[in-house]
Amino acid sequence: MHHFHLCDGVLHAEDVPLDRIAEAVGTPVYVYSTATLVRHARVFRAALAGLDDPLIAYAVKANPNAAVLRTLARERLGADAVSWGEVARALHAGVPAERIVLSGVGKTGDEMAAALRAGILQFNIESEQEAHTLSAVAAALDLTAAVAVRVNPDVDAGTHAKISTGKSENKFGIPYARAAAAYALCASLSGLEPVGIAVHIGSQLTDLAPLERAFERIGQLIAELRAAGHPVHRADLGGGLGVPYDADQPAPPTPEAYGAMVARVTEGWDVRLIFEPGRALVGNAGVLLTRVIRVKAGAEHPFVVVDAGMNDLIRPTLYDAWHDFRAVAPRGERFTANVVGPVCETGDTFATARPMDRVGEGDLLAFMTAGAYAATMASTYNSRPLTPEAIVSGDRWAVTRERQPIEALIAMDRLPPWLSEENK
Numbered sequence: 001m002h003h004f005h006l007c008d009g010v011l012h013a014e015d016v017p018l019d020r021i022a023e024a025v026g027t028p029v030y031v032y033s034t035a036t037l038v039r040h041a042r043v044f045r046a047a048l049a050g051l052d053d054p055l056i057a058y059a060v061k062a063n064p065n066a067a068v069l070r071t072l073a074r075e076r077l078g079a080d081a082v083s084w085g086e087v088a089r090a091l092h093a094g095v096p097a098e099r100i101v102l103s104g105v106g107k108t109g110d111e112m113a114a115a116l117r118a119g120i121l122q123f124n125i126e127s128e129q130e131a132h133t134l135s136a137v138a139a140a141l142d143l144t145a146a147v148a149v150r151v152n153p154d155v156d157a158g159t160h161a162k163i164s165t166g167k168s169e170n171k172f173g174i175p176y177a178r179a180a181a182a183y184a185l186c187a188s189l190s191g192l193e194p195v196g197i198a199v200h201i202g203s204q205l206t207d208l209a210p211l212e213r214a215f216e217r218i219g220q221l222i223a224e225l226r227a228a229g230h231p232v233h234r235a236d237l238g239g240g241l242g243v244p245y246d247a248d249q250p251a252p253p254t255p256e257a258y259g260a261m262v263a264r265v266t267e268g269w270d271v272r273l274i275f276e277p278g279r280a281l282v283g284n285a286g287v288l289l290t291r292v293i294r295v296k297a298g299a300e301h302p303f304v305v306v307d308a309g310m311n312d313l314i315r316p317t318l319y320d321a322w323h324d325f326r327a328v329a330p331r332g333e334r335f336t337a338n339v340v341g342p343v344c345e346t347g348d349t350f351a352t353a354r355p356m357d358r359v360g361e362g363d364l365l366a367f368m369t370a371g372a373y374a375a376t377m378a379s380t381y382n383s384r385p386l387t388p389e390a391i392v393s394g395d396r397w398a399v400t401r402e403r404q405p406i407e408a409l410i411a412m413d414r415l416p417p418w419l420s421e422e423n424k
């Protein structure tokens with residue numbers, strides 16, 4: 001469910017016609033819907049209503065835009081961060097430190113120290129080596145780090161290989177067989193307090209069965225740890241719930257079905273559950289608005305050349321991801337076309353032989369479900385400045401990230417002395 005809909009023949013975000021934003025800000029531009037963000041946060045919370053005080057820690061990586069973060073922080077969501085930068089952004093947006101979890105295989109000592117000083121809730125550690133480093137950092141600061149041991153349960157999440165994280169060959173987590181020993185290690189190290197177990201097996205999951213298998217293994221581990229005399233207070237079940245990208249494909253499981261599965265599997269665990277949803281909260285709360293530069297004749301189908309490129313939205317070329325397209329002012333006609341960007345790579349292709357709304361030069365097109373892993377993965381490849389972002393709330397809208405001027409991009413470069421003006 002989202003709040004992008006046709007009204008008087010024009011695609012709107014809530015009560016704002018998208019062409020108005022395109023006129024004012026130019027294209028390409030990401031547009032987010034506050035109502036959709038709020039709705040998803042509430043639906044997710046309602047789906048977990050049977051659980052005792054769960055923490056929903058929004059996965060900041062999905063969309064770290066300040067307005068998105070603050071909207072979710074106002075819904076009392078926490079944050080799952082994977083860098084000090086994400087912790088800093090979450091704090092800046094108003095997420096209290098005691099709702100922030102820090103994950104990631106490559107936390108540096110400096111990041112650990114900054115997060116410890118900020119007083120975050122928990123570090124999800126991903127290796128024994130990391131435990132030693134965190135211990136040394138915490139001890140030097142005379143602070144205690146609450147840690148959860150992230151377990152790699154060796155479960156195939158059945159998603160795209162580049163976003164699967166819970167198989168033994170993936171870099172994430174500590175193998176199940178070593179997890180109890182890693183927990184004991186944490187208990188023995190100064191400055192660390194093991195508080196729980198964490199797991200995350202992948203993203204855009206369209207089947208609950210692998211999640212259930214992973215959670216069952218976590219349940220066994222908790223029992224094993226307690227039998228060995230370790231206290232276990234929390235279980236962080238990660239994120240991963242998929243969203244519908246393609247209206248013609250079966251819809252992924254609902255948050256309700258996910259919540260019911262979690263309630264069943266975790267019954268009797270007697271822990272505080274933490275969740276790290278990203279895409280499920282923000283995925284279809286955003287669109288990428290783009291304008292058709294021209295329609296070029298192709299061998300079989302026309303090429304719709306739009307002003308957004310793979311640098312603005314990399315998901316199609318990186319993961320073969322599907323995004324639906326909708327004309328902002330549909331004429332009621334359809335055609336089959338290839339949708340491509342202006343970047344000089346064949347991979348700058350958003351869709352091939354796609355049946356879609358007929359569009360022509362100058363028309364606006366919306367890439368749907370572009371709220372997650374979209375603006376945040378943008379680059380300046382081909383010297384294309386970073387895409388601006390706007391957010392709508394009812395009939396109000398505002399730019400929440402300015403379009404980066406090319407001058408700003410150029411100004412970041414420095415010439416070495418031997419090439420500078422004076423020495424020309």
Ligand code: LLP
Nearest residue numbers: 059200203204239240241276277278279373
């Ligand atoms: N927790 C951890 C430890 C994660 O690694 C991730 C995502 C999440 C939570 C949030 O997962 P979600 O609920 O959003 O599925 N760029 C890719 C997705 C990468 C996901 C990385 N980790 C894409 O565009 O599909």
